[in-house]
Amino acid sequence: MISFKNDYSEGACPQIMQVLQETNEQQSDGYGLDPYCEEARALIRKKLGCENGDVHFFVGGTQANQTIIASVLRPYEAVIAVDSGHINVHETGAIEATGHKVLTALGKAGKVLPKEVQQIVDAHTDEHMVKPAMVYISNATEIGTVYTKEELQALRKVCDENGLYLFMDGARLGAAMSACDNDVKWTDYPDLVDVMYIGGTKNGALFGEACIIMNDALKKDFRYHIKQRGGMLAKGRLLGLQFQCLMQDDLLEKLADHAVSQAQKLQAGIKEKGYTFFVETTTNQIFPILDNTTMKCMEESFAFQTWETVDETHTAIRLVTSWATKPEAVEDFLHALPKVGK
Amino acid sequence: MISFKNDYSEGACPQIMQVLQETNEQQSDGYGLDPYCEEARALIRKKLGCENGDVHFFVGGTQANQTIIASVLRPYEAVIAVDSGHINVHETGAIEATGHKVLTALGKAGKVLPKEVQQIVDAHTDEHMVKPAMVYISNATEIGTVYTKEELQALRKVCDENGLYLFMDGARLGAAMSACDNDVKWTDYPDLVDVMYIGGTKNGALFGEACIIMNDALKKDFRYHIKQRGGMLAKGRLLGLQFQCLMQDDLLEKLADHAVSQAQKLQAGIKEKGYTFFVETTTNQIFPILDNTTMKCMEESFAFQTWETVDETHTAIRLVTSWATKPEAVEDFLHALPKVGK
Amino acid sequence: MISFKNDYSEGACPQIMQVLQETNEQQSDGYGLDPYCEEARALIRKKLGCENGDVHFFVGGTQANQTIIASVLRPYEAVIAVDSGHINVHETGAIEATGHKVLTALGKAGKVLPKEVQQIVDAHTDEHMVKPAMVYISNATEIGTVYTKEELQALRKVCDENGLYLFMDGARLGAAMSACDNDVKWTDYPDLVDVMYIGGTKNGALFGEACIIMNDALKKDFRYHIKQRGGMLAKGRLLGLQFQCLMQDDLLEKLADHAVSQAQKLQAGIKEKGYTFFVETTTNQIFPILDNTTMKCMEESFAFQTWETVDETHTAIRLVTSWATKPEAVEDFLHALPKVGK
Amino acid sequence: MISFKNDYSEGACPQIMQVLQETNEQQSDGYGLDPYCEEARALIRKKLGCENGDVHFFVGGTQANQTIIASVLRPYEAVIAVDSGHINVHETGAIEATGHKVLTALGKAGKVLPKEVQQIVDAHTDEHMVKPAMVYISNATEIGTVYTKEELQALRKVCDENGLYLFMDGARLGAAMSACDNDVKWTDYPDLVDVMYIGGTKNGALFGEACIIMNDALKKDFRYHIKQRGGMLAKGRLLGLQFQCLMQDDLLEKLADHAVSQAQKLQAGIKEKGYTFFVETTTNQIFPILDNTTMKCMEESFAFQTWETVDETHTAIRLVTSWATKPEAVEDFLHALPKVGK
Structure with missing residues (x-):
């Protein structure tokens, strides 16, 4: 996981x-x-x-x-x-x-x-x-x-x-x-x-x-x-x-750069798949809105926090990256995430 | 030091x-x-x-x-x-x-x-x-x-x-x-x-x-x-x-045993040299009373805390040992400490 | 006053x-x-x-x-x-x-x-x-x-x-x-x-x-x-x-009855003169909304608290009565208050 | 009482x-x-x-x-x-x-x-x-x-x-x-x-x-x-x-003068009867030491606080006077108090 x-x-x-x-x-x-x-x-x-x-x-x-x-x-x-x-x-x-x-x-x-x-x-x-x-x-x-x-x-x-x-x-x-x-x-x-x-x-x-x-x-x-x-x-x-x-x-900056770039890669990829966001950010926390079926499905392979109930069928989740986030983890997530409507 | x-x-x-x-x-x-x-x-x-x-x-x-x-x-x-x-x-x-x-x-x-x-x-x-x-x-x-x-x-x-x-x-x-x-x-x-x-x-x-x-x-x-x-x-x-x-x-006990044994070795050695103690203890803190001249002299090679002024010419000091105390440090201290009256 | x-x-x-x-x-x-x-x-x-x-x-x-x-x-x-x-x-x-x-x-x-x-x-x-x-x-x-x-x-x-x-x-x-x-x-x-x-x-x-x-x-x-x-x-x-x-x-009740009845008399009288209220109450505090000109004028003879700015020309005020409020004070206030639009 | x-x-x-x-x-x-x-x-x-x-x-x-x-x-x-x-x-x-x-x-x-x-x-x-x-x-x-x-x-x-x-x-x-x-x-x-x-x-x-x-x-x-x-x-x-x-x-001073003078009259009178004091004071609180038998007896007619146990048979009590202390109360107390040893 x-x-x-x-x-x-x-x-x-x-x-x-x-x-x-x-x-x-x-x-x-x-x-x-x-x-x-x-x-x-x-x-x-x-x-x-x-x-x-x-x-x-x-x-x-x-x-x-x-x-x-x-x-x-x-x-x-x-x-x-x-x-x-x-x-x-x-x-x-x-x-x-x-x-x-x-x-x-x-x-x-x-x-x-x-x-x-x-x-x-x-x-x-x-x-x-x-x-x-x-x-x-x-x-x-x-x-x-x-x-x-x-x-x-x-x-x-x-x-x-x-x-x-x-x-x-x-x-x-x-x-x-x-x-x-x-x-x-x-x-x-x-x-x-x-x-x-x-x-x-x-x-x-x-x-x-x-x-x-x-x-x-x-x-x-x-x-x-x-x-x-x-x-x-x-x-x-x-x-x-x-x-x-x-x-x-500049170690502090380098570590942060890595974290932020991974999150931004996630955000861009998720957006590309048609999802909207609770708020669009420029840092290491992102807040995509998933339909609950997709969310449940993603939860089987990835751990993340639910952030706020958007409506009866949608939830904003929070994805956080860090200095330690592996690029493959980001790729795996994006790969696992279906396009909206699919 | x-x-x-x-x-x-x-x-x-x-x-x-x-x-x-x-x-x-x-x-x-x-x-x-x-x-x-x-x-x-x-x-x-x-x-x-x-x-x-x-x-x-x-x-x-x-x-x-x-x-x-x-x-x-x-x-x-x-x-x-x-x-x-x-x-x-x-x-x-x-x-x-x-x-x-x-x-x-x-x-x-x-x-x-x-x-x-x-x-x-x-x-x-x-x-x-x-x-x-x-x-x-x-x-x-x-x-x-x-x-x-x-x-x-x-x-x-x-x-x-x-x-x-x-x-x-x-x-x-x-x-x-x-x-x-x-x-x-x-x-x-x-x-x-x-x-x-x-x-x-x-x-x-x-x-x-x-x-x-x-x-x-x-x-x-x-x-x-x-x-x-x-x-x-x-x-x-x-x-x-x-x-x-x-x-x-029993790692906790082993580490403590080491600390205590070093302190007790110190205490025994100091006592043997004729010193008295503010309080005699059985753990990893000891409280010998030194005349102030000896104290000053010892401070040049060893760091320790002064504990309490005993009288105008004597001070109780505190020596503390730990899991990391090297036996040689104890020996060095005892070696450097003059006998009372010498 | x-x-x-x-x-x-x-x-x-x-x-x-x-x-x-x-x-x-x-x-x-x-x-x-x-x-x-x-x-x-x-x-x-x-x-x-x-x-x-x-x-x-x-x-x-x-x-x-x-x-x-x-x-x-x-x-x-x-x-x-x-x-x-x-x-x-x-x-x-x-x-x-x-x-x-x-x-x-x-x-x-x-x-x-x-x-x-x-x-x-x-x-x-x-x-x-x-x-x-x-x-x-x-x-x-x-x-x-x-x-x-x-x-x-x-x-x-x-x-x-x-x-x-x-x-x-x-x-x-x-x-x-x-x-x-x-x-x-x-x-x-x-x-x-x-x-x-x-x-x-x-x-x-x-x-x-x-x-x-x-x-x-x-x-x-x-x-x-x-x-x-x-x-x-x-x-x-x-x-x-x-x-x-x-x-x-029942002294407590009698004192409160007096206070409340005086406030309610005030509220009814003020309403009758065409004023609206920040909130209509049933106790000893009432909150009429006065146009600021009237408010200024009333302040010359009566002391009260302004409660909240309603709009640029109107303010809600608070009038409070007590066991000691004299009926004449209530009458004086009502008498001094102009009808809305007058 | x-x-x-x-x-x-x-x-x-x-x-x-x-x-x-x-x-x-x-x-x-x-x-x-x-x-x-x-x-x-x-x-x-x-x-x-x-x-x-x-x-x-x-x-x-x-x-x-x-x-x-x-x-x-x-x-x-x-x-x-x-x-x-x-x-x-x-x-x-x-x-x-x-x-x-x-x-x-x-x-x-x-x-x-x-x-x-x-x-x-x-x-x-x-x-x-x-x-x-x-x-x-x-x-x-x-x-x-x-x-x-x-x-x-x-x-x-x-x-x-x-x-x-x-x-x-x-x-x-x-x-x-x-x-x-x-x-x-x-x-x-x-x-x-x-x-x-x-x-x-x-x-x-x-x-x-x-x-x-x-x-x-x-x-x-x-x-x-x-x-x-x-x-x-x-x-x-x-x-x-x-x-x-x-x-x-000078009302404050006059009230205090009265309180203090009554206490001091008490203290002098008690001393005269042979009692000692926990501490002798110059204000409106006094602390005579009574033997416990006398104390018990005095408690039947006078209310006061016990202050501290002095020994097995004696207790220090506290007597306090105020602006309202009646001179007769002081006299009554002194009258009721037996001489030491009587």
Whole structure:
């Protein structure tokens, strides 16, 4: 059974496995204070052109989101996210568990719109309501779409005008950077967001998210927040080693390119066979709509997630590719998929 | 520089590295729902003779402590721990961050005494005070001592008499099991504690703690707690693989035996040279008292933690060994250490 | 300036002021353990025909909502409310501050629909999402509408079918009971809800909400929750005295009847003058839509809240009456209001 | 039965009851935005000589403590208090419920010592531990003692040297100001503490604590904190009216003088009869040690709290007086108490 269920089905890319093996018996300090972490931090700062950014590592995305958001907000402050945002739906209330409300916008194509941000701010007028203080976006979004530079600039503007911080969850940032419609460069981010993270888990690492705090106001005592939320890995070197690896020779980009190209090949092939899509994307997640008979049939040989019921006889499914997706798997899927109407 | 700073300075034991490598490209479900986790769960239940125990994996100890305690207590309930307990001192208020007070006992040799538990319960009489509902112990303790079976039975009794749950943090349980004064068998634990975890991070794994919930009352919806606290690893297979490995061929015990024997060799050797100890232990942490001149001198070749100022000219230090400690490192240390008075 | 801004603009009804004065120098135990509280509890249980209900008093509504909801939910559980629900909008994230997500339904006329409850439950399928565990309703609602017995029975049913608790915020329950379209009797509530409170603040008291826990599963240690959330009034007798007073001679009902009749007189009079309404209600809050010129003009002599912009030239306003509203105030308002088009 | 159980057994002083009655039917804005609150704020600022202090009202002390502390601390920060501090023992973990650890000092005579503060700060060295950020003191303390100006200055100094805020719980500040050994003037406080409150509940009001924030850094958005913690009273005027009253004609001081003089008369009389004391105080709480036979006998006619078991045959009890204590009650107690040994 070939799986397109998600982008964390396998282990790590060979380069990472090799460096973990090679350094396995070296002694180093714990909790992210080792030389590997330091080197990885330097490489990340360099890639972003952000010499004074603070870099911290997390094992996973929910932990990163929870820690970052809770470190920024005062108790009565809230974070704005799109309805489908990971923090709103798929983190078991992890943000609320730290005491904060998630205010939601309908968004468009999985992306928060600046005018929605303004509306939410305008509707929160006094101390009987929470105070919006941060906008959370995912890039790529939960449905595989990508923010353009213009969109990010517009969000930055509405945030600045209203005293909001802008936080970008980059669990799938590699895929976003590899998207054909991406026009944001790594070095653009420091001007666009206050804090962000670059995902490793879904892009070739065993695990790991690299958080960069650009805004000085958010840097103080951040390691205390990490420790308190249970996010400080004892053998922190494992995170440093992996990101050091991903930052060298454009490995991160190469892995993402592979994932995205496989997904796009799938999308193009499926489209060619006459299928429509829940949303057309440019990253490593695609959302074709299958009639239920075809879906059932495909499920016999391929694992994937059903996404949303479209109508009584059709369902949108999600196919996800990764650094590890074999071209033959894509070909097999396309080969097995009947043309619409056949 | 040889480090005796802690037991998480290196990577993982070779057996674990090998299995991670071998299975690296296999696809499996995420979040701990893969066959490796299932197999590891079965092996852990078997080792403990606890067929109906629920087994869950965490990446680290603070996360495990926070999630377990917060899952058990009602908002106004508190957990009792010894003053030096990890949750009281070294987790940046992670327990309080979930809303709960840590009530402290002075303890003896790092261990909570049953009579202290009773005193704390007796002192909390009405709704103006928190309600003690759980006792937290570490075994081995934070200062390397071990609970005997009789001590655990006495704690179990005082817990039962007062409606308290007993939770054992086993981040260093391997070392406890290898201690010469340990008389508790794996299969004794289900009768002694309600919930516990077996540490992997400090005993041969890259990371990982295996939590076993014995008490049915504490099992409901535990995965929700893990996810909410940011503790659900995407590539959960990494935890399953490591514990599967540790549970086979008594690997966990063998690794711990090595660590403990090295520490005990160190302790014996240091004693022989005329030094006294902050506390004499039977596990992989030892606490010799050095005069400050000797300490400074030793620091040039060996890394270790200072533990406590004893008097103006003496300091207790902590030396920790692990599965990876080389016998030569121990010999080097003993060789370099002058006899007292020399 | 006559105020229709809210139903807590004045002090307490004369009967309550008198009893506070008369008993002022008597000594009694604190924290709600005095005879007045006991007597008030007995009278409340009797009115509801709920001999085994637990009765607790709160100073205010947000405190009551926060304490009740946090006492019921486990950390990962969420409460369902209508979008406009007080806990969702007007409590500065007090529910989230205790760690819980508020899941929202669009509702109809300010009321949660059973099918929405079912949809929300159905959409929360696994441990990556919060688990709905309670439905919160206000009666009368935030926009002055009232739940019928049939509607409450249908909510009870969907709650039972899905293992949810049903909690009724009765900050304006007096007004609901006085509504012409109310068909629920006091003695119906024990079969309909698990926990509720009867508002005093907005119905003749200086302050105070009387919470009744009908469901045995929610009773344990409730006083601990009150104390922890800062809700245990030292001179608890003040709450007992006021509710004892409200429960005697149908005082609560009489005060509410007065408030509702004044509002309904206003509504009828305004309608007669040709105005339409944002929503037509049967309680003590009404929501006429005025053209902005008329609104500005009326604001010179009357205080009220603007509720919602209807279009560029019209605004819905809120007029609230209370036990203290003078009939002349209503007449003055109607007299001052021009007919539509005049 | 005459009660010396506490200082909140009765209602309010006559002046307060009168003003509540007189203004009962006036309409005013809610939530502390009425003219009475404004006037009370001005009077409080004047008494303290603190023109730019922010004044906020709370119904009770636990609510005030919880809201103030949670408003000041960042998630990983902790508050230092004496072991016997109200927030540490008698608030059901209300501080921890907002996520913060209470670090405790043994203190002396119920008072935190500056050197203890320094020791606690010194012991918290890195991000694995909470970070002390505030010192909490009660004045008068929980055992009726009073801080001298020198003691407060020394605490201020150690706080300044370590970047800590100093917060004074003045639930019984009136009694402290009336103590014979008090040498602090109202106008001294702005230089000594960052935030404090003046208690009304235990000094003549029905309820109410007036919080003054002197430090600008702690003022922002404080009303959001109040609302979120459930502390914003709808009919806020009740708080304004009471403090307006207490601030006029030195009423607060006169009420406290009465309470303290009655307690001191009791203490002197009991001492004269040969009894010793758990602690000798200068305020409205006294702690004589009675043999258990005498205690039992006195309990037949007088209500009081037992404080601590001294030995097998002796118990320290607590006698508390208030604005309402009748001189005859004191005389009756002294008359009924046998001389020691009789």
